[in-house]
Each structure stands twice: as C-alpha cells, then as structure tokens.
Amino acid sequence: MKEVRNLSLVMDFYELTMSQVYFEDGLKDTEVVFDLFYRRNPDNGGLAVFCGLEQIIDYVQNLRFEPEDIEYLAGLGQFTPEFLDYLANIRFTGDLWAIPEGTPVFPHEPLVRVKAPIIEAQLVETALLLALNHQTLIATKARRIVQAAEGRPVMEFGARRAHNFDAAVMGARAAYIAGCAGTATTYAGQKFGIPVLGTMAHSFVQSYPTEYDAFLAYAKQFPNSCTLLIDTYNTLKSGIQNAIRVAKEYLEPNGYRLKGVRIDSGDMAYLSKKIRKILDDNGMQDCAIVVSNSLDEYLIESLIHQQGAKIDSFGVGENMICSKNTPVFGGVYKMSAVNHDGEWIPRIKISENDEKTTDPGYKNLYRILDKEEGKAIADVIALQDEVLDPEKDLTIYHPMKKWKYKTIVGGTYELRPLLVEIFRNGELVYDCPTLEGIRAYSKREMDTLWEEIKRFVNPQVYYVDLTEKLLDLKLGMLEEYK
Numbered sequence: 001m002k003e004v005r006n007l008s009l010v011m012d013f014y015e016l017t018m019s020q021v022y023f024e025d026g027l028k029d030t031e032v033v034f035d036l037f038y039r040r041n042p043d044n045g046g047l048a049v050f051c052g053l054e055q056i057i058d059y060v061q062n063l064r065f066e067p068e069d070i071e072y073l074a075g076l077g078q079f080t081p082e083f084l085d086y087l088a089n090i091r092f093t094g095d096l097w098a099i100p101e102g103t104p105v106f107p108h109e110p111l112v113r114v115k116a117p118i119i120e121a122q123l124v125e126t127a128l129l130l131a132l133n134h135q136t137l138i139a140t141k142a143r144r145i146v147q148a149a150e151g152r153p154v155m156e157f158g159a160r161r162a163h164n165f166d167a168a169v170m171g172a173r174a175a176y177i178a179g180c181a182g183t184a185t186t187y188a189g190q191k192f193g194i195p196v197l198g199t200m201a202h203s204f205v206q207s208y209p210t211e212y213d214a215f216l217a218y219a220k221q222f223p224n225s226c227t228l229l230i231d232t233y234n235t236l237k238s239g240i241q242n243a244i245r246v247a248k249e250y251l252e253p254n255g256y257r258l259k260g261v262r263i264d265s266g267d268m269a270y271l272s273k274k275i276r277k278i279l280d281d282n283g284m285q286d287c288a289i290v291v292s293n294s295l296d297e298y299l300i301e302s303l304i305h306q307q308g309a310k311i312d313s314f315g316v317g318e319n320m321i322c323s324k325n326t327p328v329f330g331g332v333y334k335m336s337a338v339n340h341d342g343e344w345i346p347r348i349k350i351s352e353n354d355e356k357t358t359d360p361g362y363k364n365l366y367r368i369l370d371k372e373e374g375k376a377i378a379d380v381i382a383l384q385d386e387v388l389d390p391e392k393d394l395t396i397y398h399p400m401k402k403w404k405y406k407t408i409v410g411g412t413y414e415l416r417p418l419l420v421e422i423f424r425n426g427e428l429v430y431d432c433p434t435l436e437g438i439r440a441y442s443k444r445e446m447d448t449l450w451e452e453i454k455r456f457v458n459p460q461v462y463y464v465d466l467t468e469k470l471l472d473l474k475l476g477m478l479e480e481y482k
C-alpha cells in the first residue's frame with residue numbers, strides 16, 4: 001500500500017536554502033557522500049535494532065516537488081526562479097546503501113550511506129533521519145521488552161499513547177519486527193499484515209448490568225478467542241469467578257475453552273499467582289493469564305524472575321510506543337567525502353568531544369563473525385577501496401587510539417559486508433523483504449550476539465573499530481586541523 005500523501009517537503013528549510021547556494025554557485029553536480037549513524041544506544045543498552053528502511057525507500061523514490069510545492073516555495077520570496085525550475089524536476093539520481101532492517105547495530109557505524117549530487121543528498125537528510133530514528137528507537141525498545149518476556153507473547157497496545165497517527169502505525173511495525181506477537185492497531189494490521197490482537201475494555205464490562213452479562217455476551221460472539229478483562233470491580237472476588245462461570249456454563253458445554261483472562265490493575269504478581277491456582281483448580285490449565293499496566297522490560301523481568309508471577313502474555317503500550325525512558329534516538333547525517341574531478345576527498349567534522357568527531361572518507365562496514373561459533377566479534381569500518389581478505393590476519397583499531405587494537409587470526413573469521421545496495425543511479429535495485437522475513441532475520445541476527453551484549457545492566461560494549469588505513473586518515477586529518 002503506497003502513501004498518497006506528498007511528504008517531500010518534510011525537510012528542514014536549511015536544506016532548501018543551502019541547495020539554492022549550491023545551485024547558484026554551479027555546484028549542483030558535485031557528488032558527495034553522507035553517512036547516517038548514531039552515537040548512543042537507548043536505555044544504556046548494548047545495541048539498537050535498525051528499522052525504517054522501507055519508509056526511507058518510499059520517501060527517496062517519491063521525492064518530487066509538485067506544482068503546489070513550488071508555488072508555496074516561490075511565495076516565500078527567497079528562491080530564484082532558476083532554482084525553483086530545477087527543483088520542479090528534481091529526482092533522486094544517486095546511490096544509497098543501507099543495513100537491512102532488523103539488523104542489530106551499534107554506535108558510530110554507518111547505517112545508511114548516500115552518494116549523490118550534493119543537492120539531492122542534502123534534501124533527503126531530514127526524512128532519512130526521522131524515519132530511521134523513530135522506528136529504530138521503537139524496535140530497540142520492543143526487542144528489550146520481548147527479551148524480558150522470555151518467549152511469552154508480547155502484544156503491542158500503544159496506539160492511544162503514541163505521538164500521533166504515524167507513530168502508532170510505524171511503531172507497531174517496528175515492534176513487530178523486534179518480535180512482538182502482534183498489535184492492537186488495526187490499521188497496522190491492514191497496512192502491513194501484522195497479526196491484530198486484543199481483549200476488551202473496562203467500558204465494555206461497565207456497559208452491561210453485571211460483569212457476568214458482559215462476559216457472556218462477549219463469549220457468545222467470540223467463543224474461540226475470548227480473553228475476559230477481570231479487574232473492573234474486584235479481580236479475585238468477582239472477575240475471575242464470573243470468567244469461570246462463563247467458561248463452565250457457556251463455553252465448555254458448547255465445545256469451547258476460555259482463551260484467557262486479563263488483569264490490568266493491582267499487584268500483578270500476587271494476582272496472577274492466585275488466579276493461576278483458581279483456574280488450575282477448575283481444570284482450566286489452558287486458560288492464559290494476560291497482564292497489562294505500564295509494563296516495561298524491567299518490570300517484566302522482575303515479575304518473572306524475582307516475583308514468580310504466573311503470566312502467559314503481556315500487553316505493552318506507552319513504555320514501548322514512546323520508548324519512555326529514552327524518547328530520542330540520536331541518528332545524525334554527516335558528510336564524509338566530496339568528489340573533485342573524479343577523486344574522493346575525505347571530509348571530517350571535528351569536535352572537542354571525541355565521540356562527536358566523525359570518521360572521514362567514503363567507507364564500508366563489515367561484521368566480523370567467528371567461523372566456528374557463528375558469533376559476531378566486532379564490526380569494522382574500512383575505506384571503500386580497501387580489500388579485506390578473511391584468510392589473512394585482520395587488525396582493527398579503536399576509533400581514536402592507535403595503541404588500542406585487536407588482531408583476528410586469518411582463516412578463523414568471516415567478513416560480512418553490512419551495507420547493501422538499495423538505489424543505484426536513482427533506480428531501486430533492492431527487493432524489500434516481507435515483514436515476516438525481516439522479523440525472522442532479526443531474530444536470527446540477534447542470536448549471533450553474545451548474551452553479554454544483550455543484557456540490560458552494564459552490557460558489554462560491542463566494538464566498532466577502524467582499519468589502520470581509515471584510522472591513519474582520521475588521525476592525519478585531526479593533526480592537520482589542530
């Protein structure tokens with residue numbers, strides 16, 4: 001399903017003003033390289049889950065200014081007619097490489113690399129960042145929550161707390177990629193084929209004269225998929241009792257089983273244990289206990305490991321859809337090379353803060369995997385023209401300090417290029433995987449990481465290092481600008 005909205009002008013105004021300067025200065029055909037990367041993992045975690053590429057592809061493919069856009073820009077009185085004529089016909093004609101969606105990624109590595117005429121590369125900055133920053137943030141959070149649930153299904157319940165419509169729908173997509181079992185957001189089901197799931201609201205229970213009437217009415221319509229919300233009045237004294245009554249008096253005599261009960265308030269550990277016992281005592285071992293109420297990965301972990309809660313699945317809303325603890329994913333888009341007469345001239349952004357100094361040059365990214373164990377050892381950023389031979393020893397360096405390095409013995413590792421070609425000369429050359437494919441791939445990729453990187457507390461830092469050639473280039477440029 002394609003977006004019908006024309007979102008091309010979702011760009012920062014400076015992209016247009018700078019572009020006019022490039023145009024009027026005769027620089028419009030100058031090719032440049034930009035890298036999109038981020039600096040810190042959300043939630044002090046050990047990784048992020050890369051997401052949002054499909055929406056980036058949509059934007060880049062549909063980048064064009066309609067007559068009403070040109071008219072609007074003309075009305076601002078700041079742009080030359082020649083530049084506006086140029087914009088009226090602009091299309092993305094460059095190359096774009098990106099890491100496949102669902103891949104676990106790490107700070108400072110290029111997630112997307114754009115090589116294009118300078119105006120085109122500049123105009124896509126905001127859209128690339130916003131699509132990636134949002135979905136990567138939500139996927140990263142969702143993965144943590146799914147990890148904490150240890151195989152128990154997690155339902156995404158966030159739309160009502162999301163930061164508007166797109167955040168709900170794209171958030172549901174990201175959460176599904178990261179392993180959620182489904183979403184309550186029906187539109188996300190329609191648009192992306194995500195399983196849609198749900199139980200019932202307190203208002204439904206309140207709208208009937210009695211809780212029992214409400215449960216029975218629901219069970220009659222949905223005898224196969226009935227999860228009753230049991231905490232509207234009194235979870236133990238009435239909710240669970242009425243749920244069992246409906247199961248015994250209506251569902252079971254008609255050949256059905258009660259699928260589940262949901263608890264949305266009170267002490268989830270205490271109540272779930274009590275309810276499990278009551279259900280089991282009534283021969284309802286297959287009736288699932290679903291809980292919801294401001295859950296996140298820490299609470300889920302505590303419920304399972306410290307509190308012995310008897311929970312079969314979780315509904316998670318606000319903490320996931322807003323990534324409440326870390327509500328911003330700080331992806332940035334930085335120029336790394338400019339082409340002069342066919343030669344790539346590296347560019348660097350220097351900062352007092354090492355973390356903010358960029359890696360210069362037209363670069364590539366590889367994941368180094370241990371051949372025997374299949375586990376990821378580190379990622380290495382190399383210059384585009386470097387040939388790395390996995391049969392030879394590979395020495396990788398700390399991104400600023402040459403004395404910090406590690407040598408991996410030739411023949412013991414595999415090198416996997418992480419950036420794949422998405423657009424070549426403006427043509428889409430990438431077959432977008434299905435959402436199910438991305439989800440399954442993400443799970444497989446997650447299995448290539450050591451648990452130490454995935455833990456929540458003080459995770460091991462995964463190395464994103466540089467080749468010697470790239471580090472020498474960077475240190476040389478730092479010396480030059482000192």
Ligand SMILES: Nc1ncnc2c1ncn2[C@@H]1O[C@H](COP(=O)(O)OP(=O)(O)OP(=O)(O)O)[C@@H](O)[C@H]1O
Pocket residue numbers: 264265266267268269270293294295299302303307
């Ligand atoms: N076993 C538990 N361990 C830690 N936190 C819990 C546990 N059970 C519930 N909580 C948390 O306690 C809070 C419950 O308090 P809250 O003020 O929301 O009341 P409530 O139980 O939802 O009541 P109501 O919805 O009727 O107002 C929620 O944030 C929930 O996630």
Ligand SMILES: O=P(O)(O)OC[C@H]1O[C@H](OP(=O)(O)OP(=O)(O)O)[C@H](O)[C@@H]1O
Pocket residue numbers: 157158160161201264292293294295315316317318319
């Ligand atoms: O707590 P979340 O993780 O966001 O999960 C979604 C919440 O949304 C619903 O609540 P509702 O909108 O009825 O409000 P409530 O907080 O009063 O239950 C549902 O009953 C959950 O409590």
Ligand SMILES: O=C(O)c1cccnc1
Pocket residue numbers: 157158184197198199200201292315317
């Ligand atoms: O289906 C549910 O139970 C549901 C959906 C969204 C938010 N809270 C609950």
